[in-house]
Amino acid sequence: MSDGMTHEQAREALEALALDVLDASERDAVMAHVATCAICQSELAALEHTVGELAYAATPIPMPVAKRDRIRARLVARAAADGASREPLAAVTPLRTESEGAPERADITPLRPYVKVRRTFGPAAWMAMAASLVAILGVGAFLKASRERDAARDSLARVEAATGTQLAALDSLRATLTARERMISNLIGPQVAVMTLASTDPASPTARMFWDQQRDAWTFVAHRMPMPKSGRTYQMWLVTPRAKISAGTFMPSPDGEVMMQATYALPKDSLAAVAVTDEPMGGSPQPTTAPFLVASK
Amino acid sequence: MNPPSTPEPYVNQGTAAPVGGAPGMGRVEESADEALVRRMAAGDDQALGVLYDRWSALVHGVVARLLRQADDVEDVVEETFWQAWRQAGRFDRTRGGVQTWLLTIARSRALDRVRALRRRREEPLEGDDGQVVAEQAAEGDPALDAEASERRRIVVAALSGLPTEQREALELGYFGGLSQTEIAERTGQPLGTVKTRMRLALQKLRSQLQVLGSDGGRAGGAG
Numbered sequence: 001m002s003d004g005m006t007h008e009q010a011r012e013a014l015e016a017l018a019l020d021v022l023d024a025s026e027r028d029a030v031m032a033h034v035a036t037c038a039i040c041q042s043e044l045a046a047l048e049h050t051v052g053e054l055a056y057a058a059t060p061i062p063m064p065v066a067k068r069d070r071i072r073a074r075l076v077a078r079a080a081a082d083g084a085s086r087e088p089l090a091a092v093t094p095l096r097t098e099s100e101g102a103p104e105r106a107d108i109t110p111l112r113p114y115v116k117v118r119r120t121f122g123p124a125a126w127m128a129m130a131a132s133l134v135a136i137l138g139v140g141a142f143l144k145a146s147r148e149r150d151a152a153r154d155s156l157a158r159v160e161a162a163t164g165t166q167l168a169a170l171d172s173l174r175a176t177l178t179a180r181e182r183m184i185s186n187l188i189g190p191q192v193a194v195m196t197l198a199s200t201d202p203a204s205p206t207a208r209m210f211w212d213q214q215r216d217a218w219t220f221v222a223h224r225m226p227m228p229k230s231g232r233t234y235q236m237w238l239v240t241p242r243a244k245i246s247a248g249t250f251m252p253s254p255d256g257e258v259m260m261q262a263t264y265a266l267p268k269d270s271l272a273a274v275a276v277t278d279e280p281m282g283g284s285p286q287p288t289t290a291p292f293l294v295a296s297k
Numbered sequence: 298m299n300p301p302s303t304p305e306p307y308v309n310q311g312t313a314a315p316v317g318g319a320p321g322m323g324r325v326e327e328s329a330d331e332a333l334v335r336r337m338a339a340g341d342d343q344a345l346g347v348l349y350d351r352w353s354a355l356v357h358g359v360v361a362r363l364l365r366q367a368d369d370v371e372d373v374v375e376e377t378f379w380q381a382w383r384q385a386g387r388f389d390r391t392r393g394g395v396q397t398w399l400l401t402i403a404r405s406r407a408l409d410r411v412r413a414l415r416r417r418r419e420e421p422l423e424g425d426d427g428q429v430v431a432e433q434a435a436e437g438d439p440a441l442d443a444e445a446s447e448r449r450r451i452v453v454a455a456l457s458g459l460p461t462e463q464r465e466a467l468e469l470g471y472f473g474g475l476s477q478t479e480i481a482e483r484t485g486q487p488l489g490t491v492k493t494r495m496r497l498a499l500q501k502l503r504s505q506l507q508v509l510g511s512d513g514g515r516a517g518g519a520g
Contacts, residue, residue, distance in 0.1 A: 015499040016492065020408065021470040021477050048401075049393050050503040054471050055400030056445075056452040058362045060354040063371070071375045072349050079342035079382050 005029045010040055018047035074192070081184060152177040187212075187219060195274055197222075197293040205256065207293050209274050216265040218247060222293070225252035228278055234258075234292070235283045238266060239273040247274075249283040330395035337385035345382050352396060353378070355445065356403045362472040363407035373410055377403040396445060404471075411474040448509060455505035463498035466491055 010033035016022045017030050034040045062068070155173050191214045197207040207222035220236060228234060228251070236247040247262040275291035277284075327335070330351070336344035353374060360373045380402050388398060456464055469480045477495065481488040 012492075012496065015496040016470075016477055019467075019470050019495065019499065020405075021475065021480070021495065023476050023478055045392070047499060047503065049397070050499060050506055051471070052393060052397040052401045053448070053452055053506050053509055054456075054467075054502070055355075055359045055397070055404055056449040057456050058355070058358040058472070060449075061358040061361050062354040063357050063374070067371055068353060071371060071378075072346055072353070075349060075375060075378050075382070076342050076346045078379065079337075079345045082340075082342075082382070 005033045007033065007037060007040070010034060010037065011043070014040060014044050014047055018044060018051045070194070077187070148176070195295040197274065197276065197295040205293065207258070207276070209295065211271070213268055216263055218262045218264060220247075220250075220258065220260045220262075222252070222256075222258040224256045225258050226256065227252060227254075231281050232278055233281050233283065234276050235279040235287070236260070236262070237275045237277065237287055237291075238264060238271060239275055240266070240270045241272055244275075244287055246283060246285070249279065249281075327390075328395070331388075331390055334381075334385045334388045334395055337382055338388070345378065348381065348395075348399075349378050351442075352399055355396070356399060359400055359403045360407045363404065363411055363474055369410055369414070373403065373406045376406045380406065396448075408474045451509060452506065455502050458505065459498050459501060463494045463501075466494040467498040467502075470495060 010030050013022060013026065013030045014034075017027060017034070022030065034044055063071070152173050187210050191212065193211040193213060195209045195211070197209065205222055205224040205226070207220065207225075210219040210221070211217075212219070218236075218238070225234070233249045233251055235249045238245040238247050245264065245266075247264060248260060250258055250260045252258045274295050275287070276293040277287040277289045277291050279288060330348065333344045333348045333351075337348070356377050357370065357374050360370050360377070364370045364373060377399065381399055384402075388395070392398075456467075459467070466480055466484070469475045469483065470477070473480075475483065477491050478488060480486075480495075481491045484491070486494075
């Protein structure tokens with residue numbers, strides 16, 4: 001169809017345009033006419049409304065509860081981050097110094113994958129202790145990170161505007177901002193699996209692992225973690241059917257908070273569980289104790 | 298870490314005009330859904346959650362009609378509500394209700410996905426097989442509130458009243474994501490015949506659905 005479409009020709013195609021069933025060239029020609037024709041614009045608006053109603057013909061299909069809740073939680077978390085970023089800087093809360101503790105104090109070692117099994121606990125033992133995978137995103141850590149991100153951004157702007165005597169603080173804030181931005185993206189990505197780790201300790205710490213499968217990023221958040229005994233540390237394990245891979249060691253803050261991140265590429269289907277064990281300071285090539293926290297997939 | 302958020306209880310406060318409220322009657326009181334969209338535009342993330350609780354099943358149903366893979370369906374459901382969040386400030390109540398706005402977004406995103414998949418795989422579009430919508434339950438649906446159930450009943454009845462060949466062409470286009478040319482190829486009908494059928498079908502539906510305020514007016518209580 002040529003670009004020089006008459007009003008009558010365009011009018012005859014408005015239904016198809018509203019339904020979005022025209023081929024591209026014809027659609028362009030009709031739209032070119034509509035852009036200059038108030039009558040067709042009005043008619044198209046009415047037809048589009050009718051088309052919009054057709055969706056009601058589809059049978060509503062409730063999603064499986066776990067998926068529904070996972071999507072909901074992710075949407076709300078994304079919206080919270082987006083809503084926070086919409087706020088003017090003046091409305092951003094000041095930097096909360098108490099939030100600095102957990103990640104900075106955690107003793108995070110670089111990821112060292114160990115694939116040789118030296119001493120192992122049988123998969124059945126691990127699985128028996130495992131809680132089920134809970135596909136609900138805990139948004140608390142995310143919101144906290146979001147607030148910290150915004151606060152860091154605010155502080156960064158103020159520091160930049162000041163004299164050049166605060167370069168050290170500037171670098172620190174930049175680092176904080178970068179870290180928070182990275183963590184937020186690791187928590188809210190479209191392919192983030194969330195595992196809740198069940199505790200075998202009566203003090204009942206709570207923990208979640210966020211696995212961003214697109215970025216191979218692992219973010220571990222825990223609360224009420226008891227301090228390990230002197231000379232001991234916690235170690236995170238990614239458990240596959242063939243190996244237990246160290247994802248690093250960590251220590252909780254004095255108030256029991258933990259937040260650690262690691263990067264490791266793992267095929268989607270190969271993860272059997274994530275677990276935390278108590279190990280000698282410095283970590284072990286393979287777990288030497290029964291898991292303290294564990295979640296299976 | 299906070300526990301997973303509990304869906305905020307939704308109470309329809311009866312602020313919406315009844316279905317069938319005549320368009321052009323002046324400003325209609327803001328409906329509960331419109332209030333949610335207004336809160337979303339103001340940055341209230343919990344309002345998005347409530348809107349999702351109310352309409353995810355219907356959006357899911359629409360998207361599932363267009364897409365076959367569960368992963369794609371879920372992605373598009375999420376994309377739909379995310380787009381609603383991002384565009385809440387541009388929602389125009391004079392152009393229709395919140396549900397219709399949401400469903401339009403859902404179909405548009407689903408069509409984008411269908412066409413992208415087809416380009417990637419260079420395979421013929423699967424599309425909807427033109428099954429008769431009328432055979433689906435038009436009774437009250439537990440996933441919908443009374444107003445939405447009534448709206449659905451009216452739409453299904455209007456579709457059922459179309460001649461079979463018109464309805465099939467319409468459904469292949471609407472739920473199958475096929476262009477008129479593709480529908481002609483699939484059905485073996487001349488392109489001109491397909492065009493005429495689809496045009497007549499939509500004109501009839503437009504007339505039938507005026508009761509919903511679909512003719513450029515605002516559907517009472519639709520949003």
